[in-house]
Amino acid sequence: MALEMRILQQDEWDVWFDHLELAFGGVAEPPEGRELLRSLTEPDRALGSWEGETCVGSAAAFSFRLSVPGGALVPAAAVTFVGVAPTHRRRGILTSLMRRQLDDVRAAGEPLAVLTASDPAIYGRFGYGLATYAMSLEIDTTRVRLDVPPGTDDVRLRLVDPEKSLADCERVYAELVARRPGAPARQPGWERMAVTDPPGERGGASPLMCVVAERADGEVVGYARYRFKPDWTSSGADGTVQVEALDALDPAATAALWRYLFSIDLTWTVRAAKRPVDDPLLHLVSDVRRSKPATRDSLHLRVVDLPAALEARSYGTAVDVVLEVADAFCPWNEGRWRLVADGGGAARCTRTADAADLELSVGELGAAYLGGVTLTSLAAAGRVRELRPGALAQASRAFAGDVAPWLPHGF
Known part of the structure; x- marks a missing residue:
């Protein structure tokens, strides 16, 4: 039977949530918790993959504002309720849900998507980087x-x-x-x-x-x-x-x-x-x-709109660096970007044809975005490549924060 992906209708919530419980092993949420989650669900941000009347895949997002270095509160899609029925795994359902969701996040003008992972190995292929620890x-x-x-x-x-x-x-x-x-x-x-x-x-x-x-x-x-x-x-x-x-x-x-x-x-x-x-x-x-x-691991972060995300946060020191970013899943982020910041609150990120100073994927950019993971440590693991001597140290100091980023609660 063909699969249909669609936005959740109010009268489908119970069937949709029953599917999610099954995808996570079949343990039922207590009634109090279930009703609260129902009230917090944003139906127009909830997706389901359906096979007839059976829900076999789900993904949703909450509309959050996330604190970033400098204190700004940046719109972010808090990804949640992600699950695929055990009978329908390895069929591309999760990939199709992530594809649709990130397209919707971009259309909504949210520069970031964030999640907490039941299985951290899953989300790197969709461009999420591990940004905070607990x-x-x-x-x-x-x-x-x-x-x-x-x-x-x-x-x-x-x-x-x-x-x-x-x-x-x-x-x-x-x-x-x-x-x-x-x-x-x-x-x-x-x-x-x-x-x-x-x-x-x-x-x-x-x-x-x-x-x-x-x-x-x-x-x-x-x-x-x-x-x-x-x-x-x-x-x-x-x-x-x-x-x-x-x-x-x-x-x-x-x-x-x-x-x-x-x-x-x-x-x-x-x-x-x-x-x-x-x-x-x-x-x-x-x-x-x-x-x-x-x-x-705690919060995994995905840069959805690269220039908007990099301009939304502050930087600890002045920086002028060209980033060569790879992003196969969201190709609008790919290419070379010049980031110029004054070390205060002003930053500008624009496309450029200039030679790259650093080469990295969008996942590494997400990991470093909140200031808790240094670009230097990522480079030591071979995840960031320095193309201009001195650029790594300069950029790493600029991205680093004064306090460790922290997600106080799940979602």
Whole structure:
């Protein structure tokens, strides 16, 4: 039977989502999560491949604005809901979905597409580069102490209802977005993702809890969402604090929140996932080794409109470089581009016939775009080729950021 690719109709959502669950092994999403995802789905950005009345492939996107170096919020397609039925793999369905989606992203005027990958090996062939990493920690609080900065004792902490505190916490998050490349400005409704708390998803831990950090005037300047997972051994209590999120506007609030999490009764371990790789906590703990930091891939980024993307971000130093870019999947990006930036906020990227200084693919450009992966490191792996002596170092310094890019939450 012939396959038909089409935009999702509202009354097809359940069949479409059932297909996605099957593509990911058949584990059903809890009803609370399913309804939230339904409400967040943008039907005109959701694609399905259909064989008669059966959905056999899917891909969608959310309309995000992504923080980039310099603090600008750049329109980006947040790619999600990608799956192919196990009966229909190796037939080109995924490629056709990615082709249609990137064409649509370009037509919508979005310079970037981003995703988190269930299988990182898949998306490089569509031009995505690994742009951010996330760190997890498992901290033995019986052996690891915190050395907190001045002012920590002046921070007031207060336990609050996670849902009732959403507005205050969202104000903190919104203020932090421009400071951290890779962070999305949350669209209306997305704040619900942080507090949706199906009992079946807790894994034996408590309901979600929230503590806020306040200044003397009552202004909320930070928050931590966490769970308590009890455990007992023959020696006594051996519980774990599972940190779901922690954001704060200043060092004192950051330290106060971590100190609170380290000191919860009946626990000896703090676990945190999806933290930035340059988390200030690494400089507060007395023993990094016993904090067990580990990294993994996080945000994969695809440059869709090359000149618009490169002009949207700032650069750390002045740069004038000609890039020879290969992009077989989106050929409108291929060719030579001159990037000129003043080291402040102004940048210009135009086509040129001048000799290339650096040669790379669009995947490497995506990896380096947010400033967390250096062009120098990519060149050491043979992924970037220097054609003019000195061009690599100049461009690498310009692209590098002051802080590690970070995706605080999935999508």
